Amino acid sequence: MTWEEMSPLLWEATGQTAQMVVWSTLFTVLFGLPLGVALVVTDRGGLLPSRPLNSVLGMVVNIGRSLPFIVLMIAVIPLTRLIVGTTIGTFAAVVPLTLGAAPFFARLVETALREVGRDTVQAAQAMGAGRWTIIGKVLLPEARSGLVAGLTVTVVALISYSAMAGVIGGGGLGDLAIRYGYQRFETTLMVVTVIVLIVIVQLVQTLGDTVARRLARH
């Protein structure tokens, strides 16, 4: 295969991967962040302790985390059809990607929030701050470096998951590598695809590390 033949394929696949990753990252944060916050505040000694709610949330997260992504992807096909209307294509892949990554991100959010000292939270309570103020103005801002680090890990995981999502017709770089590299023995294209993936992951990680480090400096 010549470079002229590979180039449009690569561009298209990269666009699909980007689309899957951006949308699923968005939804992962949308669901995972509140879930992580809920895990912390409902815990014993938290701002809104509730043992039953905490156990249920913990269980949901653990189930989500223990399912292999490949299995999850197939298992949620009916749900995907319900939400997106189709089970094929880039947008259809966003549903399993989000379901796979949100519990993972929620745990990372939980870990980051637990780093915020009890002292700091109690000082805010002593100043008369309510629960929502403490979540919004103390817990999240104080944990922001850890949150960015967690988000970076999650995006990298999503890039890797999205390669598998090619299986359900989501397209993307992983799908390209499998279809051409594996099924048609186009080794060059496969190698180039892998390099592109590595570069993207590197870029995301470096960007995430830089931002996290800058936020942690204070």
Added chain:
Amino acid sequence: MIDVSGLRKVYRDRGREVVALGGVDLRVRQGEIFGVLGQSGAGKSTLLRCVNLLERPTEGAVSVAGQELTSLGRAELRRARQRIGMIHQHFALLSSRTVAGNVAFPLEVMGAGRAERARRVAELLELVGLADKAGAYPGQLSGGQKQRVGIARALAGNPAVLLSDEATSALDPGTTQSILALLRSLNRELGLTILLITHEMHVVKGICDSVAVMRDGLIEEAGGIAELIARPGSRLAAELFPLPDPAPGDVTITFTGRADEPVVSEVVRKFDVDVSILGGALEEVAGASVGRLRVRLAGGERVAALGYLAERGLLVEEAR
């Protein structure tokens, strides 16, 4: 200003009951600096945290500035807390906010507007001597500077009362002195009532008007410092002026604010006794000089001599 009565706090820790406070009564008067002393685990922090209800008492009543706190609803309690400042041993500042942002936090909680916040923050930083550090982050400050930020933050709501849990314990002696001086001047100039916990005697000597000594969840001794010192058998007096254990017959004389009167030589002359001085200490406490002298009296009219000293208003204790 602070009234605590019948305060009990029982923690349930894995089925085991820990009585942190076993019925404490405490009265802190308007405008005074009240120190709470006691060994580790005596319940000092628990007591302080019950005053702004960070800890819910198991039993008892807490009232601050005439308002009974235990009966307040959630929103009312939050409003009441805005008028009770608190400073912490490890400062508990928000590391993601600048100095100005930290001081602004309680003002945001109170719902103050942007202009009002900026004005108050500038005023408060000026008050604690940190006007030039407004844009710095806590990570860039020394311990003493951090505690000044903590104090500015605690004063944001014009509190009537300031609670301090070991606020100087993490600081070196020089910095401790400057923070104590700041607290003293806030007390004098703003009429701020301060309830502070410490395990350092020199903090008590330095700035407290009154003191309570806690032990095993109870208050063992409490009162104005001068009054406690003049009380026979006071543990506080013994701790403020550590003297060696007396032998039987040794006499301990405690005097306040009269170090210049020649009582000892008078006694020697009038009663023909021999006085040997075994030990002594002279301290500035609550603005007055207080001394304790350990002496041995022999010969002459020993009993009459002791009676005379007591008559002169000195506290005379004879070891048995």
